[in-house]
Amino acid sequence: MTPVPPPAVELSADQARRIALRAQGFLGAPDRRAGVPGVLRHLGAVQLDTISVLARSHELIPYARLGAVGRRTVEEAYWSGGRSFEYWSHAACILPVEEWPHFAFRRRAYRARPQWHHDLPDGVYDTVIKQLSAEGPLTATELGGAKNGGEWWDWSASKVAVERALMYGEVVCTERRGWKRVYDLAERAIPDTVLHDDLSDTECRRRLVALAGKSLGVGTRSDIADYHRLRGEEFDAVVADSGLVPVAVEGWAKPAWADPEALATEPRGRHRTTLLSPFDSLVWERARTERIFGFTHRLEAYVPKPKRIHGYFAMPLLAGGKLQGRVDPAREGTTLIARQASLAGPKAVVPMAEALVEAAAWVGCTDIRLERIDAPELRDPLRDEIGRALQRAYR
16 A cells, blocks of 8 residues: 555544535535436446335435436436446446546456356357347347346356456447346447547546545545445555545544545535435445444345344435434335334434335335334334325325
């Protein structure tokens, strides 16, 4: 790890928290004119995941910042007009199309990769490319079938080929259709102005470090490197030329860096009250979430049911710029079910009720059923407040 220069600025823990909230779009008036494309550009990456409870995570991200934007509007905003592409960033993510050149280092690394988990028969790759050229865009099923009929990862040869072409950058995912990727040639789907791999690996990483710093506002080495899944040494090699400013944050044991624009003005404005996807970039790195909010959160979807503490897809409650609880939601017809709720205290009752009612209305539910709450003394206050919030929403 290269030596870190002395911090240019000292921040209180509260200042760092508010800088992070503003950078992530949760403090101050949302830019509704920019809409969902604006959220994507602002965050730089929106993570995708197969789990759908209230909605899929990539739908929950703009909802959390903008409110009840239509779900079809969300999908169209991502995929229509060549605004974005899907690639490996923090995980599988939707990325602004203008960032295509800055993932050239990753595409080159995949092309140079000597071994893969799946063998690819001779000629299949070229056949898939020719079929996409003649008939695309196509799903894996339309390319000849996604699976061989075995276990989950038992991909067909055509699926292996098209996924490898996606990693190489010869093919892109142009949309999701019923959660299936729709593939097309990059030369058709990516604008000519950005369809190139001209930037060096160093230039790519420098850009991604700068982008991550801007999207986070302030962060440690691991925070910023993790945003686009860079290694620590890759961060070290470019941070000095990234434009980020070294800062010291009260209570943070490690050095940090901030976006200079984030330091230029004091973060002020209205705090958003909402439920967060566990894959939201505000909370996707657990150590950062604990450091900034004093809130320990873990996605338990892949934890055996008897060992779960907060539920399958527990969504943190953001209110007043703090994480004040969580709820594990489900849907049953037009009823949103709070299978398990936990609150930081009585002051979290009203925001939890408001967040549940807003989320219910967004997904077309008109009623809410509260099943389990960790603090029994808050059950009646929360149930009553939910009732009042529903009355206000539907009177």
